[in-house]
Amino acid sequence: MFKPLPMQRVGLFVLNEDAPLAALTLAEQGVFNPETTQLSATDLPEFPGESYRELYRSARSRLDKILTHCTARQESLRLPAPRLVSEAELATLDEWLRGVWAECSKCQEALRRIEEERKHVDQLLRAIDNFAALDIDLGLLAGSRRFIDVHVGAVPAANVARLREAMGIAGYLVRPFLEAEGLAHLVIAGAGGKEEEARAVLQAAGWRAIDIPPELRDRPDKARRDLKQRLDRVLEESDVQCRLFENTQKEFMDRIVEARQVLAMVAPYADLGEALRARGGLVGIAGWAPRSDVPALRAALERRFAKRFVLSARDPRPGERLQVPSVMRHAWFLRPIVQLVKTYGVPRYGEIDPTLLFAVTFIAMYGMMFGDVGHGLTIALLGLALRKRLRQFTRFVVAIGLSSASFGLAYGSVFGFEEWLHPLWMSPLTNPTRMLMLALYWGAGFIVLTTLLNIRNRLVDGDWEKALLDRGGLAGLLFYLGLLFAGFRVAAGARTGWLEASVVLVPYAVIVGHIWRENAVPLGERILIVVIEGFETVVKYISNTLSFLRVAAFSLNHVALAIAVFTLAGMLGQAGHWTTVVLGNIFIIGFEGAIVAIQVLRLEYYEGFSRFYSGDGREFRPLTLALGSAAKT
Amino acid sequence: MGPASRYAYLHGRVSLMGARLLSESVLANLSQAPPDQEAELFEAGGLRPPSEEPPLGASRSLEQRLISNLLADIVVLTRALTGGARDFLIYWAYRFDLGNLKTILRAKLYGESTANVREQLFDMGPFARLPIDELLRTEDVTELLRRLEGTPYAGIARQGRRIYDERHEPFALDAAVDRQYYAGLVKRAREAEGGGDPLRALVGNMIDRVNLVWLLRYRFAYGLPAGETYYLLIPAAYRLGGAELQRLSQLGSFEEVIANVPPPWGPLLEGAPNAAEVTLRLERDTWRLARDVMARGVFTTARAFAYLILREKELRQIRALVKGKRLAVAPELVREAMGLEAA
Numbered sequence: 001m002f003k004p005l006p007m008q009r010v011g012l013f014v015l016n017e018d019a020p021l022a023a024l025t026l027a028e029q030g031v032f033n034p035e036t037t038q039l040s041a042t043d044l045p046e047f048p049g050e051s052y053r054e055l056y057r058s059a060r061s062r063l064d065k066i067l068t069h070c071t072a073r074q075e076s077l078r079l080p081a082p083r084l085v086s087e088a089e090l091a092t093l094d095e096w097l098r099g100v101w102a103e104c105s106k107c108q109e110a111l112r113r114i115e116e117e118r119k120h121v122d123q124l125l126r127a128i129d130n131f132a133a134l135d136i137d138l139g140l141l142a143g144s145r146r147f148i149d150v151h152v153g154a155v156p157a158a159n160v161a162r163l164r165e166a167m168g169i170a171g172y173l174v175r176p177f178l179e180a181e182g183l184a185h186l187v188i189a190g191a192g193g194k195e196e197e198a199r200a201v202l203q204a205a206g207w208r209a210i211d212i213p214p215e216l217r218d219r220p221d222k223a224r225r226d227l228k229q230r231l232d233r234v235l236e237e238s239d240v241q242c243r244l245f246e247n248t249q250k251e252f253m254d255r256i257v258e259a260r261q262v263l264a265m266v267a268p269y270a271d272l273g274e275a276l277r278a279r280g281g282l283v284g285i286a287g288w289a290p291r292s293d294v295p296a297l298r299a300a301l302e303r304r305f306a307k308r309f310v311l312s313a314r315d316p317r318p319g320e321r322l323q324v325p326s327v328m329r330h331a332w333f334l335r336p337i338v339q340l341v342k343t344y345g346v347p348r349y350g351e352i353d354p355t356l357l358f359a360v361t362f363i364a365m366y367g368m369m370f371g372d373v374g375h376g377l378t379i380a381l382l383g384l385a386l387r388k389r390l391r392q393f394t395r396f397v398v399a400i401g402l403s404s405a406s407f408g409l410a411y412g413s414v415f416g417f418e419e420w421l422h423p424l425w426m427s428p429l430t431n432p433t434r435m436l437m438l439a440l441y442w443g444a445g446f447i448v449l450t451t452l453l454n455i456r457n458r459l460v461d462g463d464w465e466k467a468l469l470d471r472g473g474l475a476g477l478l479f480y481l482g483l484l485f486a487g488f489r490v491a492a493g494a495r496t497g498w499l500e501a502s503v504v505l506v507p508y509a510v511i512v513g514h515i516w517r518e519n520a521v522p523l524g525e526r527i528l529i530v531v532i533e534g535f536e537t538v539v540k541y542i543s544n545t546l547s548f549l550r551v552a553a554f555s556l557n558h559v560a561l562a563i564a565v566f567t568l569a570g571m572l573g574q575a576g577h578w579t580t581v582v583l584g585n586i587f588i589i590g591f592e593g594a595i596v597a598i599q600v601l602r603l604e605y606y607e608g609f610s611r612f613y614s615g616d617g618r619e620f621r622p623l624t625l626a627l628g629s630a631a632k633t
Numbered sequence: 634m635g636p637a638s639r640y641a642y643l644h645g646r647v648s649l650m651g652a653r654l655l656s657e658s659v660l661a662n663l664s665q666a667p668p669d670q671e672a673e674l675f676e677a678g679g680l681r682p683p684s685e686e687p688p689l690g691a692s693r694s695l696e697q698r699l700i701s702n703l704l705a706d707i708v709v710l711t712r713a714l715t716g717g718a719r720d721f722l723i724y725w726a727y728r729f730d731l732g733n734l735k736t737i738l739r740a741k742l743y744g745e746s747t748a749n750v751r752e753q754l755f756d757m758g759p760f761a762r763l764p765i766d767e768l769l770r771t772e773d774v775t776e777l778l779r780r781l782e783g784t785p786y787a788g789i790a791r792q793g794r795r796i797y798d799e800r801h802e803p804f805a806l807d808a809a810v811d812r813q814y815y816a817g818l819v820k821r822a823r824e825a826e827g828g829g830d831p832l833r834a835l836v837g838n839m840i841d842r843v844n845l846v847w848l849l850r851y852r853f854a855y856g857l858p859a860g861e862t863y864y865l866l867i868p869a870a871y872r873l874g875g876a877e878l879q880r881l882s883q884l885g886s887f888e889e890v891i892a893n894v895p896p897p898w899g900p901l902l903e904g905a906p907n908a909a910e911v912t913l914r915l916e917r918d919t920w921r922l923a924r925d926v927m928a929r930g931v932f933t934t935a936r937a938f939a940y941l942i943l944r945e946k947e948l949r950q951i952r953a954l955v956k957g958k959r960l961a962v963a964p965e966l967v968r969e970a971m972g973l974e975a976a
Contacts, residue, residue, distance in 0.1 A: 054748075061770040098772070105776050112779065156792065166864035169879055197858035204805065204864050206795030 003353050004326035004617070005290040008313040009035075010297070012285045016048060018305060019276065019283040020269040024082045025304050026285070027268035027623040031293040033325045034275035034623060035286050044277035044284050049269060055090045056263065056270035062097035063259055066252075069104055079625055085266050093259055100252050107245040114238045121231045123154070123180050124210060125224065149198060150189045153209040157184040163205045170197045185210070260627050268623045288620075289313070290327050316349065318462060324349035325620040334359055336396040344605055345615020350460045352453050354613055359399075361446065361608070362600055367403030368442075369554035370596045371428075372562075374415035375589050376404030400597075411555070415585050416562025428555040429563075435552040443548025444484055446608065447541070451477045454612035469514035471537040472611060479507035480541050511537055544607050551603075554596055561588055643713040643933040647940050650706060651927050654943055657973060660950055664957070664967045695955060699948040700729055700755050706944055708759060710937045717824035718934040721832075724821045725941065726760040731814050733763055734786065735807055738793075741774045742803050762786070774806075789813045804855070808865050815843060815867040825934055831926045832935035835942070837871030838922050842915040844873055845898065848881055849890060849908045859883045872897075913972055920946055946972075 010032065014022045026032040149172075155163060157179055163186075164174040172190030179185070190198060249256075269276075277284050289297055294313045301309050316324045326347050330338055337359040347353045367376070380401025387394040408414065412423025428435045455474055458467035468474045482503035489496050512534045519529045565584030569577045609615065655663070707726045711719050733754045740750040747769050754765060762785050771777040774797060781790035789810055796809045822836040844866045851862040859882040866878055873881075877895060884890045891902050891911070901918060905911045919942060926939035950971040957967035 065770065101772065105772065109775055162864055162868045165875055165879060166860045169863055169883060170860040197860050200858055200861040201864050203799040204861050206792060
């Protein structure tokens, strides 16, 4: 719970033909993280299964595309019993998926064209009046003429100016008569003889010709009717195409479900990637597994291969620590917190996992800063009410709500009313100095704890120098404790002397000496660095401690905000009073509640994690049997 | 960072980076340097010496590293910029992203394998906007353009699709992509430049150069008619305005165009035998202008852009040098490939 699980480097050797089944077995166990750089290229120079992997990638990509556009339901989709999928079967599946996707793609393309046609006809209908307004014989526009070349059509509006100039070179005139939905409708006319050149320019401009109804001039009503019929036909065609698309999906659905299941069986072997190397008939697979799971892994392999495999497992070597993935297994109530910890980073292997510390301190600080029985219970109830949306974060929201309610009991506050409940401890505003002092103690304790964790982490890293001499190490801790001691002596009005000076200055000298030693740069620059970093060490410890005053400040602010609401409410009549109280409380829960959450998160990340948590570990990504998209190893 | 500190940061950065650029004479010496002196000179260009490079053709690692160097410079420069100026420099970096797009488009047209195409693509780092994996997973150009409509390149996709529907030609698609890109660059340059800004002069010089070279290629190498040639040029009016380009497009031969190019390029291009030579002479003119802006320019966006032009030139020259040395090409030919003036 306090650090990632102990891991072992696992090497598995099997016969070439057993490799896919071995991958499947590893995936079934779900505890093996393939490692791409572990096996020697000289001992095992070959990468087997490249064509199989390529087929898988191709099939997977086609299936994903089909599923993206698949609206049909896929009920009761379960993983079948694991089985091997041959390369021939995979090739057949890939080919079938290619065909299905071609059908889907064709349907989509047809729908897109129909949509364009719909827009086109729609615009034509609007253009009829403009055609009528053109002061030319429309008979000329319909059909070809011997000495004049006329085009009627549309181009993207942005292309019109350029098109006019380019057509001008070929001796053509361009006249726009309608602009809608980014398209400009044009009549283009020129003397015959340069038709080819004109056509080339029009094609380059993305020209789309419009057929002029011959009867437009004499019987515009009929033209309009025809166009409406054309639009109806387009819409009907669209419906047909949509149905065809749905039918295509339904027709293939059973096989698509089966394809998902087949690809789930293929994925483990394909996902091994470069973790799989071979020489002749022998295949080696390397990776990491939690030490406690290795016996189960061995037993599973024995059940499947009897004695046809070799499994070796050893603890990570000192130089491998950064390569080892970190497995964090937590109780159900801590799982939402893991997400928040991972936002900062994954713990390095062997490093303290801050999840529990984060959970306890976050929930406690939230309650301290936002202590109110009514507000806390409201947050908890809201968390429960929104559980479908919040999912695993429901527990977290309920926890901070209950923490807030508990501190509300201590402060004696219910929806800001301080007189409804007798405080178990005291209302923050009755003794602000005491609140601020407690916040300082809390902050000092937090900083001491995180510095201790940092010392422990650096020792695990084997970095004794940083653990002992650095400002975040033992020297830093002693300096900070010395500062606290001297500070309290001064505050208490005691006589200070060599003892107070030495508990501060001795560790400080060690820190400064360490900064000097680790910066082997020219003298001037070295002095500058030592002065600046030495000064920063002092400022940082003091400012970080003072930063925790916000814990008290927000608890005071919470009461002050409630007082402000009641003052406003007090100026109004009965109805106005309660409306203001209700709205004020909603504001406090929504606005202040969110600000407090952000402030606590800031304290955790900045004052806590940044002191001891590198967060640059590798996430554990085991081979698994799943129906989802391709995993990335 | 306030405006004054941003200005000071950018000015200082560009000056420092500019001071690291290799001069023509250093590059010329580099082309003739014996192997034992190469290491230092390559280091000066921020690169490993050719002997430490992977074998030629094994991958695009050299090109990738050159582009990564340039993109890293753009990241540093854009850090201090805001608004239009920042957009402009970032858009400049997208050229390589569009290079990737064109590679994928060509691969789809010619049915190349995904693995082959992937090897040819550049890693755009923080400037990557193309969903490369998704595009590579498409089955054909139509699907690719459809997928592209959901990206920041939707405008290019729509234009490309209309053109592809009409003409299934790689050239038409490439031309549409390039034209759209440069039109976007001109638009962003206008938003970034102030009155009498040297940025306008730099961008104008570059756009005029591209238009002139395209005009020569489309008209006389691809044999396109005058109207189509003119349409495919970048719609922007700098020194070579619309009327000028229309006039040049209608001329009947390469020599006629060269003879009629207005100043200042007329004398510069006199006697140029082909489009490659025209490109080189015009590029040298752009580099000269960029050096001028670097030396006396005070407006930081223009100086930053001038630096990027010169840095790209330097990286291209180093690439030519590395390839030349690996293939044991004669020093004169290497110098020529590097675009250095004759000794």
